[in-house]
Amino acid sequence: MVERARQLLNHPDDRRGVAFLSFTNAAVDELEARLRAFGVLPAPLFPSFIGTFDRFLWQFLIAPFGIPDCDQLPKLVPDKSNWEVKPPYDGAQALRLRCFDRATGKVIPALAKDEGFDVDKRQIAAHETSALSTIKRARSHGQIDFEDVRVCVRERLSDVAFAKRVGAALAARFREIIVDEAQDCNPADLQIVDWLRASGIRVKVICDPHQSIYEFRGGVTDELQRFAATFDATDRLPMSGNFRSSPAICAAIVTLRPPSSRSDPDKPLGPHRNDTTPVHILSYGGSAVSPAIGSTFRGLVEGLSILLHLAPVLASTRASASKAIGQPTIEPTAHMTLLLAEAAMNYHFAFAVGNRRDALVNLHRIVLLVQGRIGALGGYHSYLLSEGLEDGRWRPEIIALANGLRFDQADTVDRWLARARSLLVTGLVVNSTINQRLKGHADLTTALARAPTNSSPARTIHSVKGQEFPGVCVVMTTKTAGAIIDLLEGQTSTGADEEARKIYVGASRAERLLAIAVPKSRAERLQTLLTNGGCEVRLHQI
Numbered sequence: 134m135v136e137r138a139r140q141l142l143n144h145p146d147d148r149r150g151v152a153f154l155s156f157t158n159a160a161v162d163e164l165e166a167r168l169r170a171f172g173v174l175p176a177p178l179f180p181s182f183i184g185t186f187d188r189f190l191w192q193f194l195i196a197p198f199g200i201p202d203c204d205q206l207p208k209l210v211p212d213k214s215n216w217e218v219k220p221p222y223d224g225a226q227a228l229r230l231r232c233f234d235r236a237t238g239k240v241i242p243a244l245a246k247d248e249g250f251d252v253d254k255r256q257i258a259a260h261e262t263s264a265l266s267t268i269k270r271a272r273s274h275g276q277i278d279f280e281d282v283r284v285c286v287r288e289r290l291s292d293v294a295f296a297k298r299v300g301a302a303l304a305a306r307f308r309e310i311i312v313d314e315a316q317d318c319n320p321a322d323l324q325i326v327d328w329l330r331a332s333g334i335r336v337k338v339i340c341d342p343h344q345s346i347y348e349f350r351g352g353v354t355d356e357l358q359r360f361a362a363t364f365d366a367t368d369r370l371p372m373s374g375n376f377r378s379s380p381a382i383c384a385a386i387v388t389l390r391p392p393s394s395r396s397d398p399d400k401p402l403g404p405h406r407n408d409t410t411p412v413h414i415l416s417y418g419g420s421a422v423s424p425a426i427g428s429t430f431r432g433l434v435e436g437l438s439i440l441l442h443l444a445p446v447l448a449s450t451r452a453s454a455s456k457a458i459g460q461p462t463i464e465p466t467a468h469m470t471l472l473l474a475e476a477a478m479n480y481h482f483a484f485a486v487g488n489r490r491d492a493l494v495n496l497h498r499i500v501l502l503v504q505g506r507i508g509a510l511g512g513y514h515s516y517l518l519s520e521g522l523e524d525g526r527w528r529p530e531i532i533a534l535a536n537g538l539r540f541d542q543a544d545t546v547d548r549w550l551a552r553a554r555s556l557l558v559t560g561l562v563v564n565s566t567i568n569q570r571l572k573g574h575a576d577l578t579t580a581l582a583r584a585p586t587n588s589s590p591a592r593t594i595h596s597v598k599g600q601e602f603p604g605v606c607v608v609m610t611t612k613t614a615g616a617i618i619d620l621l622e623g624q625t626s627t628g629a630d631e632e633a634r635k636i637y638v639g640a641s642r643a644e645r646l647l648a649i650a651v652p653k654s655r656a657e658r659l660q661t662l663l664t665n666g667g668c669e670v671r672l673h674q675i
Contacts, residue, residue, distance in 0.1 A: 134164070134311060134339065138173045141309055142181070149308040150180030154189050156317035160599030161185055164313060180306050186322060187279040193303065194286050195277075201288045205275030208518050213278035215511030218267060220259035226250055228260055229511065230267060235280045238265025276515065283321045290328055300332025307334055314599060315340035316357060323360050343390050344598075344638050376403035377601050381669045382640070382647045385412045388666030389637040392623045395666070405645050410437065411669040413648040416656035420611050422448070425675045426650045427458035427588050430606040434589065437604065437646055444604030444646065445592045447639040449613070449632065454591035457608050457650060461582040470571045472499045473553060474580035477538035482584065496538075497531045503570050505563030540581045547573075549581060594639040604646035607639035614655045621662055 134153070141151050153168070155161050165183050168174045175181060182189065191209065200207050214231035232244040238261050242252045250257070271277070277285065290296045310329055312318075315338045318326075330336045342357050361369055375383050383399035413433055417423035427446060434444045448454035452462045463471060476499040480492040498513040507516045517523050537556050540549050550573060558567040574580075584591065589606065609617060616629035617636060640647055651659050656672060663670045 134313065135167055135171050135173055137311065137337070138168055139171070142173060142175060147308050148180075150178075150182065150306060152182040152189065152307045152310040153313065154182075154184065154186045154310065155313040155599065156186050157314070157598050158185060159597070160314050163599045163601075182307070186312070186318065187282065190279075190282050190286055190325070194289060194299065195282055198289065200272060200275060200277060200285055203272060203275060205273070207277055208275045210271075210276045210278050210514040210518065212511050212514050213271065213276065214280060215509075216267065216271075217509055217511060218260055218264045220263050222259070225259070228264075230264060233261065233264035233268075235268060236284050238262075238268055240264075276518070283319075283325075286325060287321060290325070296328060297332075300328065300334075303329065304333045309335045309337065311337045311339065313339045314344075316342050316344050317598070320356050323356055327360075327363070343394060343634055344641070371397055373397050373400050374402045375399040377405075377644055378403070378641070378647075379405040379408035379410055379645050381408075381410060381412045382643050382645075384666055384668035385647060385649075385663055386637060386641045388663050388668060389621065389633070389640055391620065391633075398667075403644075408645055409669075410645055411671045412663060413646075414656055414660055414663075414670060414672045415606070415648055415650040416653045416672060416674050417650060418653045422453050422456040422608060422610060422650075423675065424456060424459035426606065426608060427585070429673060429675045430589060430604075430648050430650075431587065433646060433648060434604050439603045439646060441587065441589050443602055444606070445590045445597065445602060446606045446608065447592055447594050447597060447642070448608040448610070449594060449635050451591065451593050453608055453610055454593065455584075457606070458585060458588045458591050460584045460588075460591060461579040463576045463579050466576075468572075468574055468576075469499075469503050470550065470553075470574050471576055471580045473503055473538070473557075473571065474540075474549075474577060477535060478540065478581060478583070480535050481539055482590070493528065493531060493535065496535055497527060500531065500534065500557060500560070503557055504560040505565075505570070506560070540583070542583075544581075546577050546581060550577065594635045597642055598638065601642055601644055603644050604648075605639060605643035606648040606650060607636055608650045609636060609652070609655070609659075611652045611654075614652050618655055618658050618662065622658070 138151060138153070153164060155164060161184055165174070168183070174183070182192075184192075195207050199205075214229060216230040217227040218230055218233065219225050219227040226249070228245060228248055228250055232241055232248060232250075233239065234241060240252055240257045240261055245252055245257070250260075272281065289299075312326055315326075326336060326338065338360075340357055378386070378399070378401060380401045383401045387395050387398045415426055415429055417426055430444070430446060431441065434441055446454050446457045448457065455462045463475070466472065476492070476496040480489070480496050482492075494513075498507075498510055501507045501513065501516060502510060507513055517527075534556055538549075538553060550571065554567045554571050557571070561567055561570070563570070594607075613629065613632045616626045617633045620626040620629045620633050636649075640649065649659065653674070660670050660672050
């Protein structure tokens with residue numbers, strides 16, 4: 134992509150820009166850093182564009198034209214999908230708005246079931262009525278999120294004359310649009326990309342279908358294959374050159390694809406192409422993720438002189454990754470004191486692992502909840518809009534509060550709780566005391582537990598999408614390891630596809646050192662699988 138950008142932007146005969154789009158902020162940040170490091174991005178950036186696909190839609194199709202059939206200015210409410218939908222009768226279970234189709238208000242059964250509501254056994258009509266009412270009311274006020282954006286864009290583009298005019302305008306600004314990480318889009322996004330192509334804009338779509346791990350967004354692994362078939366054969370270019378990983382890691386990640394997708398193996402071409410480090414399998418016993426994983430991995434990291442903060446332990450959930458490094462975890466909770474403690478610890482932990490911006494936003498959200506300024510976590514962005522705080526002027530105050538909420542080694546739980554109460558009491562706006570809002574809890578000690586010293590950071594696989602690290606340890610749990618290996622061996626394994634793709638994504642972040650932690654009962658099968666794939670493997674019993 135860097136070389137493609139260099140070729141496009143070094144031709145002064147065409148002064149149109151290039152749009153670089155991806156689907157996560159982390160991927161955009163990584164892409165922008167690379168383009169700037171090689172001196173490719175012009176300054177000022179206009180007429181080029183770099184950002185998420187969501188931001189592209191907002192900037193070019195929502196902000197200039199507004200919302201169809203609405204005279205209010207569009208206001209972005211990113212957490213709208215977390216709004217509560219609850220029929221107006223006693224005992225009704227609340228569901229989040231994400232459980233309902235944004236265009237029709239109809240329930241999405243699988244998402245409702247995830248929240249404990251089985252539509253096959255219970256009546257959903259009242260919830261659907263409430264959901265549709267909420268959707269219409271929010272839209273009439275101009276309150277939309279990026280899911281609504283796609284609905285609005287689909288409505289706009291159904292107007293042929295409008296679609297033709299806007300397409301011509303975009304073609305006049307951009308000579309080419311490069312869509313990276315396209316496996317993270319959804320079917321509606323592909324329709325928009327197809328419209329851009331039909332508008333005369335040269336479009337490059339870069340994707341690895343095996344990295345599609347956003348099934349909750351309506352991932353498009355199969356649709357991508359069909360979409361690719363709409364391009365001429367000469368425009369469908371397979372890529373096998375791997376400029377990131379060592380030979381052993383290249384062999385491992387090919388083996389972590391389904392058997393039908395291993396015919397075009399990765400070829401190591403980057404600075405680690407001659408590295409002889411093997412892939413390590415960490416075989417752990419017991420039914421739960423073992424804390425010995427972290428200490429064993431630390432030894433491997435230090436043996437290669439890799440800095441620990443550059444060698445994360447990755448898992449599908451933060452809880453599994455934390456258990457692997459020996460950091461205590463608590464179950465999901467609505468207890469305000471535990472939420473505040475977790476948010477504060479995550480913010481300070483983020484200085485080592487990144488994502489400080491998101492961690493600060495989450496801390497601000499919890500503070501507002503404790504103080505009674507919002508009634509539920511899903512009301513955060515609506516509050517920012519109503520108070521005119523979208524510009525981030527709240528940040529200095531929350532950073533100062535976060536510093537006051539740091540839990541140091543000399544602290545006690547009681548002292549921290551007293552300090553938290555004194556820091557938040559001045560902003561309290563509800564008819565209850567701060568002691569009633571921030572109550573003590575037996576799990577507070579666990580929530581305030583620091584990660585072990587000299588340990589790798591624990592992160593989710595989703596959080597490192599689009600990034601790379603000198604070393605990585607990927608954790609497979611007893612719950613999913615068997616089904617994943619069944620799938621990789623070519624057996625039928627219902628529902629394991631996305632879990633397998635997560636392991637593939639995590640492993641492919643590694644440059645030089647890759648360790649895979651797997652339950653002892655599955656270790657030999659994984660070793661055989663990787664060895665048969667041409668990967669040099671070393672097995673560790675821990």
